[in-house]
Amino acid sequence: xxxxxxxxxxxxxxxxxxxxxxxxxxxxxxxxxxxxxxxxxxxxxxxxxxxxxxxxxxxxxxxxxxxxxxxxxxxxxxxxxxxxxxxxxxxxxxxxxxxxxxxxxxxxxxxxxxxxxxxxxxxxxxxxxxxxxxxxxxxxxxxxxxxxxxxxxxxxxxxxxxxxxxxxxxxxxxxxxxxxxxxxxxxxxxxxxxxxxxxxxxxxxxxxxxxxxxxxxxxxxxxxxxxxxxxxxxxxxxxxxxxxxxx
Amino acid sequence: xxxxxxxxxxxxxxxxxxxxxxxxxxxxxxxxxxxxxxxxxxxxxxxxxxxxxxxxxxxxxxxxxxxxxxxxxxxxxxxxxxxxxxxxxxxxxxxxxxxxxxxxxxxxxxxxxxxxxxxxxxxxxxxxxxxxxxxxxxxxxxxxxxxxxxxxxxxxxxxxxxxxxxxxxxxxxxxxxxxxxxxxxxxxxxxxxxxxxxxxxxxxxxxxxxxxxxxxxxxxxxxxxxxxxxxxxxxxxxxxxxxxxxx
Numbered sequence: 001x002x003x004x005x006x007x008x009x010x011x012x013x014x015x016x017x018x019x020x021x022x023x024x025x026x027x028x029x030x031x032x033x034x035x036x037x038x039x040x041x042x043x044x045x046x047x048x049x050x051x052x053x054x055x056x057x058x059x060x061x062x063x064x065x066x067x068x069x070x071x072x073x074x075x076x077x078x079x080x081x082x083x084x085x086x087x088x089x090x091x092x093x094x095x096x097x098x099x100x101x102x103x104x105x106x107x108x109x110x111x112x113x114x115x116x117x118x119x120x121x122x123x124x125x126x127x128x129x130x131x132x133x134x135x136x137x138x139x140x141x142x143x144x145x146x147x148x149x150x151x152x153x154x155x156x157x158x159x160x161x162x163x164x165x166x167x168x169x170x171x172x173x174x175x176x177x178x179x180x181x182x183x184x185x186x187x188x189x190x191x192x193x194x195x196x197x198x199x200x201x202x203x204x205x206x207x208x209x210x211x212x213x214x215x216x217x218x219x220x221x222x223x224x225x226x227x228x229x230x231x232x233x234x235x236x237x238x239x240x241x242x243x244x245x246x247x
Numbered sequence: 248x249x250x251x252x253x254x255x256x257x258x259x260x261x262x263x264x265x266x267x268x269x270x271x272x273x274x275x276x277x278x279x280x281x282x283x284x285x286x287x288x289x290x291x292x293x294x295x296x297x298x299x300x301x302x303x304x305x306x307x308x309x310x311x312x313x314x315x316x317x318x319x320x321x322x323x324x325x326x327x328x329x330x331x332x333x334x335x336x337x338x339x340x341x342x343x344x345x346x347x348x349x350x351x352x353x354x355x356x357x358x359x360x361x362x363x364x365x366x367x368x369x370x371x372x373x374x375x376x377x378x379x380x381x382x383x384x385x386x387x388x389x390x391x392x393x394x395x396x397x398x399x400x401x402x403x404x405x406x407x408x409x410x411x412x413x414x415x416x417x418x419x420x421x422x423x424x425x426x427x428x429x430x431x432x433x434x435x436x437x438x439x440x441x442x443x444x445x446x447x448x449x450x451x452x453x454x455x456x457x458x459x460x461x462x463x464x465x466x467x468x469x470x471x472x473x474x475x476x477x478x479x480x481x482x483x484x485x486x487x488x489x490x491x492x493x494x
Contacts, residue, residue, distance in 0.1 A: 034269030037269050047293065048293035051452070081451065118434075118436020119433040189365020206329075
């Protein structure tokens with residue numbers, strides 16, 4: 001592999017007071033991160049903001065200017081604290097109304113007599129957005145510009161991501177190999193730094209852990225889009241680790 | 248309670264490629280969020296950035312200008328990818344050297360002959376910072392200006408937070424009560440909005456869940472620093488929920 005590789009990048013925006021209060025523990029960031037890595041999209045940044053319009057608008061506009069895609073989670077339900085759709089419309093400067101396509105989707109799940117004002121909130125979609133189908137509970141997400149708006153409930157978010165993924169521009173997948181060093185981080189930090197400097201097209205991360213014998217150990221994660229460069233760096237890391245006395 | 252309440256706010260900055268690649272699932276955000284809520288500090292924003300100096304510097308400077316405190320996690324180990332301390336020094340425009348106090352702490356855990364250049368990296372502390380002791384593995388965190396720099400390993404981060412907490416300015420704790428609505432979100436969205444509008448000094452969040460009978464249900468979380476206003480809003484929410492037919 002050689003030449004310029006097109007990088008496809010992403011940011012995540014998690015919207016919700018319940019994450020910031022600690023009441024709900026986020027499970028979407030790690031899931032989306034792993035998913036994007038798997039399809040060759042580089043997740044570059046995550047932000048978590050409260051249910052406050054100005055905060056959402058500011059974060060969406062900052063992230064969409066920087067990355068190929070922005071994925072948001074949360075705030076698209078039927079209650080007064082669900083202000084994501086209106087905030088996204090404001091960020092893009094477009095009107096927002098009940099979308100007939102979204103309304104029809106809701107009616108697959110909700111009886112016409114139950115389609116009250118609160119539930120119709122879930123059909124409010126910024127003008128110009130494409131819908132993201134929700135196979136779980138019908139109320140759709142949407143895609144406007146480079147921003148993809150998804151539910152906060154993990155099962156629904158995951159189903160929406162499956163709907164969106166085939167339409168995303170994807171990059172060359174980052175290849176990754178993990179070398180178990182059988183050594184303490186502090187014993188390999190010096191030689192590892194030299195290897196990192198000699199292999200500028202790979203990134204090497206060092207992650208300490210306690211191994212099955214209760215001893216401090218290190219996983220060295222080598223990452224690159226180029227298989228040959230990856231292999232060269234991995235060989236250097238393996239040789240280095242093998243030369244460090246275990247203790 | 249009446250009059251102005253001093254608000255103490257915070258941001259979290261998670262530093263690490265491994266979180267953005269999905270290889271490591273963050274467990275610190277939720278822990279810190281709950282901890283801060285418990286001592287009356289409002290967590291307002293979280294960001295996750297990669298191990299890139301410019302990204303760390305930019306995020307630290309954005310967050311420290313906005314909030315009373317900024318808590319960072321990750322990037323203070325002995326390897327080349329641990330660049331948090333240097334990035335924080337750059338953000339504050341101060342020099343960074345091996346700190347004799349931090350070196351002494353390391354020597355409580357590490358034999359003098361093992362204190363190589365890599366391990367001494369963990370004693371590099373920006374000028375003017377106070378140290379945050381690390382009861383687990385000695386290598387300290389630090390506190391400079393309003394920024395508190397902690398380890399990424401959850402057990403160590405948690406021990407550092409316990410060291411720091413008694414020195415933090417804390418606010419009046421937010422009181423919270425959860426009302427189980429025994430109703431679908433879409434059935435309560437309308438009346439709940441009216442209650443939220445009538446009680447501007449409380450925030451009301453609605454969180455759907457599937458209950459033990461497999462039926463869609465909703466938890467309504469009412470939050471306020473004022474116990475009387477909280478009680479009034481909770482009473483209104485309970486009365487509303489009781490009036491919605493269960494189905």
